[in-house]
Amino acid sequence: MIDGFRRADIEGAAAWLLDEARRRGAAEADFLWSWGVRNVFSLCDGEPEEDRVGSSCGLGLRTLDGAGRQGVAFVNSLDRDRLSHLLDWSLHNCHQSEVLEGLGLYRGESAADVDLELEDPALYGLSPRDRLQFCRLMSEAACEADGRIVSVRSSSWDDGWGEGFYASSEGFASWHRATFAACGVAVVLADGDATEMGGSGGEARSLSQLSPAAYALEAVQKTALVLGGRPLPTGRYTLVLDPEVTADIVDALGELFLASNIRRNSSLLRGRLGEVIGSSRLTLVDDGRLPGRMGSSLVDGEGVPTGRTTLLDGGRVVSFLYDLRHARLEGRASTGNAARGVGTLPDVGTNNLFLLPGTMKAGDLHRGAEGGIYVTELLGLHTLDTVSGEFSLGIKGAVLRDGLPSEPVAGVTVAGTLLDLLAQVESLGDDLRFSGSSGGLTLVIRDVALAGL
Template sequence: VTSVRSASWSDGAGETYYASTAGASAWAAGTTGGCGVSVVMESGEAIEMGGYGDESRWLSSLSPVSIAKEAVRRTGLILGGRPLPTGRYDLVLDGQSASSIVDVLGELFLASNVHKGRSFFAESMGQAVGSDMITLVDDGLLPRGLASSPFDGEGMARRKTCLMRNGVVEHWLYNLRYAAIDGVPTTGNASRGISGTPDVSCSNLALLPGAWTVQDLVLQVGRGIYITELLGLHTINPVSGDFSLGIKGAEICGGEFGGAVSGMTIAGNMKDVLKSIDLVGNDFKYYGEIGSPSLVIRDVAAAGV
């Protein structure tokens, strides 16, 4: 480590009071805190900048020392990265990169997006669209969850909703408007600010963990790419599912980490990716409001040299 580019700490407390012309009222309060660090590492002519941060509702859950160590570990893993030959690779996504995929998937389960034609799951209710290793849950009442609260933006009770169970689409997320359109109860997922009409959003969204350790996942892959960062997630097409993403990470050779990898892209369709998730790790963690373990995705096209 040659320098610390930035180090930050934030904390706060907030209260929400809801009142409607129908006579309903509700009150809630909560605290949040966050810590992060960005470092620069050098080895010979190679220079890499990286970092790590964490958030929590509880001060005791934040460890600046652990966060700094993780920032160094993640940056060191990709220091001096080079592209691998173009081909098809098995991928191990670490928990943080997997959570960014889960975040994208969550948008596809919002009833507002389903009704507006902005979800490739729109016609898939009750159908198997992914591996039976995938179960997605949204939990607005999760203890210590950053998005937890007793009520949503319309004063309705929060709840836990299973969106996908063993690869089968099971439920959408609703506010009152879209629940009325579909003739179902709201799931308590209305979101709003001080002004404007309520929309729909996820609360604490999670892909549930499996039984495999990260070491086991790497051993099972044998040869592939361990991914710690995905670039360009905003370009994933929510209607077709097509994607092309930059990646950073490390090569997997003989079930062990090899050299650093960067300057590569992976491409394909999210529908195929969901069906190609073969193994799910036990290293589950929430990254902000999104939780995920590490994942193994088989046979993905990657462009390098």
């Protein structure tokens, strides 16, 4: 029983829909079920701000006609009349869709049933009081960390669990169940006329992976570090990126390696397979089977087993990420990177994307970058042009003196091309840290042109 839904009922609905779809003319069909519960609580300056509990469920049916058309529809009920309407709409949408080359279901080996450590029983037992206590802990830890705190704008807690089921007319079926928890703090510091807002937090599959008090302290420290920041003289500087900043860059890089973006010519990596595009120290990996990670699962949105794909190896482009359709178009195998919801068609997405860590400690990298800038935030990364690689980003951080952050920095801009930036990477730390499903680490980039005073 899944909080009101029996697995047997869901499997029965899937079997009926897949059989009926074939009987009514579909060449192939697949079914996706998703159900979840979410609990959210937050404080603003110590007072309750948000307290809600919700659940959602949905089931989707995709039909394919064998001529290159596909259609999807979804409902949120197992009622037989609703399922009949679901089938009608899926077939209708299929008949009305455009013809696409390479469509088809997965016919390979089933995924091995291994424990990816995605479920933590402790999260099922959390009470409203527990969530309140976590938020109070973060608020109090933040207030005690620095006398310049003028507001703890938010201390929030978010947890839940969910289950999914995939089945296809080719006979594949797979269940997926996972828990999650996330917490974070946003603070405001003031010193004279200077005011700064910042935050920190984390997201994980298990309770033990979260450190609420540490996030509160980090939020205060990072905000205090840039409080009263001023521009530096225009020039060339060494940048030392905080792991969270690197994770944001990794997330942006992921878009360049999606085969769908390559094919529609919206990635600067089109035609660059086999080329060196970055420092020899850079190896970028996507892995859908990292234990306990947010992007892990046994199969992707098309029932294909997930796996590990090296995208950059020593700065050289060695692979892209594929779903079934784009893999067929390129004469390759799917990498297990189909992403979809119950009401959407499959497309390519990342699983867990990260840089392989180096061997140096963050402190040693800081000490080796005297006069450089420790970067805690890049502003405007979403404006990166994925076709040209051009960017213009604001920077917040602090100048490094004797290995420690000193004068706060703000109001400076770094502009250039992504490939030039990747080529200038000199060192990587051993401090791999995930932000959601993207992993970052301390990253040293030499001789970067900044525009300031």
